[in-house]
Amino acid sequence: MAVNDYTIATLGSHSALQILKGAKDEGFKTLCIAKKGAEKVYRSFGVADEILLVDHFKELFSLQDELIKRNTILIPHGSFIAYMKIEDFKDLKVMYFGNKDVLEWESSRELERQWLTDANIKIPRIFDTPEDIDRPVIVKFYGAQGGKGYFLAKDTKDFHEKISDHINEQYVIQEYIIGVPAYFHYFYSPLNNELEIMSFDKRYESNVDSIGRISARDQFALKKIDPSYVVVGNIPITVRESLLPEIFDMGERVIEKSKKLISKQGLFGPFCLEGVITPEEDIFIFEISARIVAGTNLFEPYSPYTYIKYGKPMSTGRRIALEIKNAINNDRLSDIVC
Ligand code: AMP
Ligand code: AMP
Numbered sequence: 001m002a003v004n005d006y007t008i009a010t011l012g013s014h015s016a017l018q019i020l021k022g023a024k025d026e027g028f029k030t031l032c033i034a035k036k037g038a039e040k041v042y043r044s045f046g047v048a049d050e051i052l053l054v055d056h057f058k059e060l061f062s063l064q065d066e067l068i069k070r071n072t073i074l075i076p077h078g079s080f081i082a083y084m085k086i087e088d089f090k091d092l093k094v095m096y097f098g099n100k101d102v103l104e105w106e107s108s109r110e111l112e113r114q115w116l117t118d119a120n121i122k123i124p125r126i127f128d129t130p131e132d133i134d135r136p137v138i139v140k141f142y143g144a145q146g147g148k149g150y151f152l153a154k155d156t157k158d159f160h161e162k163i164s165d166h167i168n169e170q171y172v173i174q175e176y177i178i179g180v181p182a183y184f185h186y187f188y189s190p191l192n193n194e195l196e197i198m199s200f201d202k203r204y205e206s207n208v209d210s211i212g213r214i215s216a217r218d219q220f221a222l223k224k225i226d227p228s229y230v231v232v233g234n235i236p237i238t239v240r241e242s243l244l245p246e247i248f249d250m251g252e253r254v255i256e257k258s259k260k261l262i263s264k265q266g267l268f269g270p271f272c273l274e275g276v277i278t279p280e281e282d283i284f285i286f287e288i289s290a291r292i293v294a295g296t297n298l299f300e301p302y303s304p305y306t307y308i309k310y311g312k313p314m315s316t317g318r319r320i321a322l323e324i325k326n327a328i329n330n331d332r333l334s335d336i337v338c
Contacts, residue, residue, distance in 0.1 A: 003027045003325050007050075007070040011057050012038050013079040015292050015317065018300055020047035022318030023075075026325050031072065033060055057083045067094045073337055075320055077292050081107065095337040097320060098291065101263045106290040109142070109172050115288070119257040121250055121273075122284045125175040130159045136176040141169050147205060147229030152176060162226075174286060179278035182237060183295050185303075186251045187319050190268040190335060191326055195251050197244065198270070198316050199303030201295030204233040234295040238304055246283065254288065268336065269323065270296070270316050292316050 008023035010016045012034030020030045024047060032039075032048035036055060042048045052063060057079060067074070073095045080089070086103045089096070105111045116123050127133050133156045141149050149166065153159040159173070185198040208227040211219070219225050239247070250273060258266030272293040275285040299306065301313030314322075327333045 001071070001328070003328055004029060005071055006324075006328070007031050007067075007072045008075060008321060008324070009033065009067060009070075009072045010075045010077060011060065011079050011083075012042050012048075012051075013057075014077040015294050015297055016042065016077070017045055017047055018297050018315050018317035019075045019077065019292065019320065020317070021045075021300065022315055023321040024049075025313070025318050026321035028321060028324075029070070031067075031070065033057070033063065058088075060084075061088065061092070064092070064094050071095075073097055073324060075292070075317075078289075078294060081291075095333075097324065097337055098269050099262065099264050099267065100338055102258070102267050102290045105258075105262055106288060112288060115257060115261055116254070116285055118261065119250075119253040121253065122282060124177050124276075124284050124286050127173040127175070130156050130163075130173060133159055133173065136178075137173050138176045139163065139171050139173050141166065141171050147231055150229045151226060177276040177278060177284045177286075179276040179282075179284070181274075181276050182239065182283075183293065184247055184251070184273045184275070185270065185293060185296050185316060186272065187270050187316065187323075188251070188255050188268045189323055189326075190265055191323065191330065191332060195248065195255060196309065196319075197247060197251070197305050198319065199296055199299045199305055200237045200239055201234045201298055202237055203229075203231045203295070204235055205229045206232050231294075234298055236298045236303075243277075243281070243283075250283065250285070264338070265335075269320060292320065 004027055007029040009031035010019045012032045016032060020032060023030050029049050030047060031050045032042040033052050033054055034042055036053050039051050039053055042051055075097050086107055089100055105115055113123060127137060137153050139151050139153060151162045153162055181202050183201050187196045187198050208229055211227060255267055267290055270292040272289040273285045274287040275283050277283050296316035300315045306314040323336060327336050
């Protein structure tokens with residue numbers, strides 16, 4: 001079958017504009033599953049040949065027959081994980097780009113830690129009990145949506161005071177690394193076994209990115225301003241070129257380790273290492289996202305790095321579509337969808 005016999009579909013949020021635009025540019029039909037009210041966005045930007053309206057993204061599961069009829073390949077992004085349960089995905093019958101077995105590793109903080117540590121990646125120290133806290137920490141809640149509710153604590157006492165607002169929530173206590181945040185976007189192709197650096201971003205978070213606009217004196221006067229980390233957007237960055245070898249190596253180690261730890265063929269497609277770079281130029285990674293991240297939305301039509309490699313528009317969304325196209329043309333689609 002030819003590329004235009006397939007439909008590339010995704011949920012209307014997060015990085016859908018980029019994914020659908022990339023799919024169109026590579027010659028696919030496109031479909032967007034949008035919540036009522038959001039469809040005007042996808043209509044206005046003209047990226048979706050077809051829009052299916054839902055009240056909730058979970059209705060994806062009842063639309064499966066419709067999707068299968070159209071030879072649909074679903075592209076997962078952050079809203080899949082945020083609004084649905086991983087177990088539900090396992091039973092999904094529609095073609096899904098990526099390895100579903102990776103989801104479990106990505107969403108469990110313990111498995112993620114094992115994966116990164118085994119790959120020889122530096123990660124912030126984790127404190128198993130609050131009594132062990134001996135340095136500044138960041139407390140993160142499970143399933144937190146974009147950093148909501150996270151707080152900083154300077155010692156055990158401070159922790160106990162602040163955790164009292166979060167009864168019955170699961171959390172992890174992580175060493176707070178002082179440095180600059182950076183998110184490294186990669187793409188790994190299992191078709192030619194090549195790892196690509198796509199781009200980098202940092203997040204624009206409310207209110208932590210605006211606290212610096214208030215003087216220390218006024219911060220004291222206003223009394224209680226605790227930083228929060230609710231993401232509202234992204235800011236592009238390039239990194240010192242001398243950091244690129246280490247960034248490549250980290251990505252390669254994560255991929256190699258995933259092949260050993262995770263069933264089927266490990267991690268492939270777009271992924272992101274999320275970390276902090278210290279003044280000593282140590283890179284600490286506090287999280288891995290095993291799918292497209294929204295920070296790549298900045299790089300439409302291309303990032304400095306993808307332009308240098310491809311010499312034409314190549315967003316992460318388009319790179320996904322190109323991978324699927326290459327797989328179709330080489331009769332290898334079953335290697336990249338499940
Ligand atoms: P949304 O569909 O906007 O609710 O996003 C789904 C998930 O992706 C949430 O966990 C968000 O925090 C995360 N997310 C959405 N947009 C961004 C962004 N621009 N940068 C980083 N994370 C994002
Ligand atoms: P996350 O939701 O895990 O991506 O983190 C949200 C925000 O908290 C990001 O802006 C990170 O820069 C910051 N952050 C997360 N973990 C750490 C850490 N261990 N040290 C310093 N900053 C962190």
